[in-house]
Amino acid sequence: MASPANASSASRSKRLTLVQRWRGGIxxxxxxxxxxxxxxxxxxxxxxxQYLLPSPATVAARVLDGLRDFTIPRAIGYTMRxxxxxxxxxxxxxxxxxxxxxxxxxxxxxxxxLVSGLxxxxxxxxxxxxxxxxxxxxxxxxxxxxxxxxxxxxxxxRDGIHNVPPLYFRTARNLxxxxxxxxxxxxxxxxxxxxxxGMKLGWSFAWRSLMAAELIFFTPxxxxxxxxxxxxxxxxxxxxxxxxxxxxxxxxxxxxxxRLEQMVRTRWxxxxxxx
Amino acid sequence: MNFRLRPQEPPSAASAxxxxxxxxxxxxxxxKGFDGGRGWTPALEDFNLDIQEGEFVCIVGPSGCGKTTxxxxxxxxxxxxxxxxxxxxxxxxxxxxxxxxxxxxxALFPWLTARQNVQLALEFAGKKKKEQEIVSRFWLRLxxxxxxxxxxxxxxxxxxxxxxxxxxxxxxxxxxxLMDEPFAALDALTREVLYGEFQQILMxxxxxxxxxxxxxxxxxxxxxxxxxxxxxxxxxIKAEFRVDLPRPRSFESPGVAEIAGKTLALLKHEPAxxxxxxxxxxxx
Numbered sequence: 001m002a003s004p005a006n007a008s009s010a011s012r013s014k015r016l017t018l019v020q021r022w023r024g025g026i027x028x029x030x031x032x033x034x035x036x037x038x039x040x041x042x043x044x045x046x047x048x049x050q051y052l053l054p055s056p057a058t059v060a061a062r063v064l065d066g067l068r069d070f071t072i073p074r075a076i077g078y079t080m081r082x083x084x085x086x087x088x089x090x091x092x093x094x095x096x097x098x099x100x101x102x103x104x105x106x107x108x109x110x111x112x113x114l115v116s117g118l119x120x121x122x123x124x125x126x127x128x129x130x131x132x133x134x135x136x137x138x139x140x141x142x143x144x145x146x147x148x149x150x151x152x153x154x155x156x157x158r159d160g161i162h163n164v165p166p167l168y169f170r171t172a173r174n175l176x177x178x179x180x181x182x183x184x185x186x187x188x189x190x191x192x193x194x195x196x197x198g199m200k201l202g203w204s205f206a207w208r209s210l211m212a213a214e215l216i217f218f219t220p221x222x223x224x225x226x227x228x229x230x231x232x233x234x235x236x237x238x239x240x241x242x243x244x245x246x247x248x249x250x251x252x253x254x255x256x257x258x259r260l261e262q263m264v265r266t267r268w269x270x271x272x273x274x275x
Numbered sequence: 276m277n278f279r280l281r282p283q284e285p286p287s288a289a290s291a292x293x294x295x296x297x298x299x300x301x302x303x304x305x306x307k308g309f310d311g312g313r314g315w316t317p318a319l320e321d322f323n324l325d326i327q328e329g330e331f332v333c334i335v336g337p338s339g340c341g342k343t344t345x346x347x348x349x350x351x352x353x354x355x356x357x358x359x360x361x362x363x364x365x366x367x368x369x370x371x372x373x374x375x376x377x378x379x380x381x382a383l384f385p386w387l388t389a390r391q392n393v394q395l396a397l398e399f400a401g402k403k404k405k406e407q408e409i410v411s412r413f414w415l416r417l418x419x420x421x422x423x424x425x426x427x428x429x430x431x432x433x434x435x436x437x438x439x440x441x442x443x444x445x446x447x448x449x450x451x452x453l454m455d456e457p458f459a460a461l462d463a464l465t466r467e468v469l470y471g472e473f474q475q476i477l478m479x480x481x482x483x484x485x486x487x488x489x490x491x492x493x494x495x496x497x498x499x500x501x502x503x504x505x506x507x508x509x510x511x512i513k514a515e516f517r518v519d520l521p522r523p524r525s526f527e528s529p530g531v532a533e534i535a536g537k538t539l540a541l542l543k544h545e546p547a548x549x550x551x552x553x554x555x556x557x558x559x
Contacts, residue, residue, distance in 0.1 A: 172399075175375070181398075269385050
């Protein structure tokens with residue numbers, strides 16, 4: 001902001017969020033520590049044999065081992081590559097389809113209904129079909145990931161565009177915007193808060209579909225590491241991989257979506273700030 | 276003023292009245308109705324109004340009198356059922372930047388800064404990046420927002436937002452500026468300041484304006500000609516008269532209160548007026 005008064009208020013609010021974030025981190029850390037202590041206490045109480053419930057230290061050591069011998073990073077690499085491709089296709093295709101459905105009435109009635117209907121189908125149910133169509137390869141998994149996340153993004157984009165205030169369309173047309181320029185410069189930015197919500201939802205669907213597919217389908221990746229742990233009755237490995245999956249999910253959410261959402265909310269003036 | 280953007284004849288007193296020059300904006304026996312719950316209802320019927328180049332015409336009337344329909348017709352948001360709406364003699368087919376609308380509120384794009392809002396309009400008009408920047412800076416300075424160019428919309432006050440809308444509209448240099456109760460949502464103090472600034476710009480640009488309001492004081496301060504509308508479904512022109520007071524005017528300017536009072540009286544006693552005069556009659 002250019003004005004000094006506003007600049008100072010902006011920096012004050014930035015300091016405030018820093019303090020809040022710091023406090024949030026401490027709370028989370030304390031909570032995780034407590035959880036580990038409870039876990040440790042249960043292990044020491046000897047309710048279950050150690051091979052069924054390993055201690056948090058054992059699991060942590062197993063995570064470190066996996067990192068050191070490179071099995072976990074390699075699995076993360078395979079998994080991330082698949083999700084990057086699958087989710088990337090979903091985002092691009094999902095937004096394009098969402099715009100098309102919102103724009104053309106005929107598509108709304110045909111494709112729009114199909115999209116709503118297909119959402120009832122859990123994405124993993126596409127795997128048998130994918131295997132028959134594409135064979136035992138990454139394409140089949142990526143297909144499942146795309147179908148898992150695409151529909152949420154299509155629907156959010158369509159809803160977002162339907163919720164663009166009519167006055168924005170009026171203003172844009174009044175200013176001489178037409179066709180592509182109107183969509184690129186006005187409609188999509190106006191619908192962006194919705195689209196980001198859809199992308200976030202799509203991400204979690206993509207992630208779940210991928211894990212499910214990797215578990216069933218024998219191929220390198222985090223899901224596969226889980227499956228290997230099960231086959232060798234190695235509960236510590238299963239838990240270690242689960243911890244890694246949770247950690248990755250948190251990183252993507254905090255570093256990616258939460259930040260993006262916050263940015264959009266502030267910019268669009270949606271954050272609860274008084275005028 | 277140094278911000279005259281196009282050559283125009285000097286503002287002669289009562290410039291519009293006698294000359295047969297083609298009107299800038301013309302409503303010619305326009306009828307427009309809407310399909311509502313009780314079938315087709317006319318908003319305007321056989322509506323006639325000519326606005327000359329450089330003229331500031333205020334349509335004053337209660338809600339339902341069709342004044343907003345008239346503006347929407349001029350903007351091209353709706354098409355007449357019969358009759359014609361012409362700008363520079365050519366019929367209006369669709370919305371366009373030659374007839375920019377200043378809306379009451381919420382017409383700025385919140386994901387853009389004040390300057391980006393103005394620049395986007397220039398981008399739609401096909402201007403180069405450099406020109407977009409120069410022109411938008413120029414107009415934002417004229418509406419006293421140079422310090423808030425990079426502020427996002429939610430960081431601006433109501434008055435500032437309307438200033439950005441004014442800057443955006445003037446920046447693309449429309450043939451006719453259409454204003455739909457642009458100051459109605461502002462407090463009286465802010466409104467008065469904006470009347471002053473707006474008139475300063477108008478005196479420099481001689482912009483042709485069609486202005487819709489229900490505020491009689493506003494009409495008295497801003498208008499070269501006041502058109503009083505009344506009735507509903509359809510609304511009709513009850514009276515019209517010129518305001519030849521020196522500019523810039525404010526609430527306190529001599530004559531303004533009288534004109535506002537006269538307008539109010541016309542609004543209140545519209546049935547009597549209808550009897551006394553034709554639809555387009557002069558009231559004095």
